[in-house]
Amino acid sequence: MKLQEKLKLYQETLKKDEPANVFNPRAFVFNSFYYFYHDVSFGKFLAYFLATPLLFALFVLLKATPVAALFTAVLAVRTVAGFRANIDLKKHMKEFVDEYKDVDFNPQPVVYFSVPL
DSSP: OOHHHHHHHHHHHHHHOOOSSSOOHHHHHHTHHHHHHTTOOHHHHHHHHHHHHHHHHHHHHTTOOHHHHHHHHHHHHHHHHHHHHHHHHHHHHHHHHHHHTTOOSSOOOOOOOOOOO
8 A cells, every 4th residue: 555545544534533442343353463464563463472482481471371371361361452442553653754744645746957067
């Protein structure tokens, strides 16, 4: 998607003013890859990507069975991603629009003049 199209899409989405604190089932299912797809930030992708193995290790260290630790870690991280995704995505859209709202997408052509030696 071109920068101009992305900016227009984000502006139209932000005009709708939908509530951001709604559970997002796509973010629940796809977890960190939802952030990757929407190009929110590599930090958020990495945080959700690494949160599950880290929580799993923590629960195993706390003497939970591996199956229970895995189930709990996956469910916890995906639930947090489901509730946070719309908030993070809306914040990303606002930052993107603020950064590129003054860009001129129709610049004047550069005129060259031939100059003899």
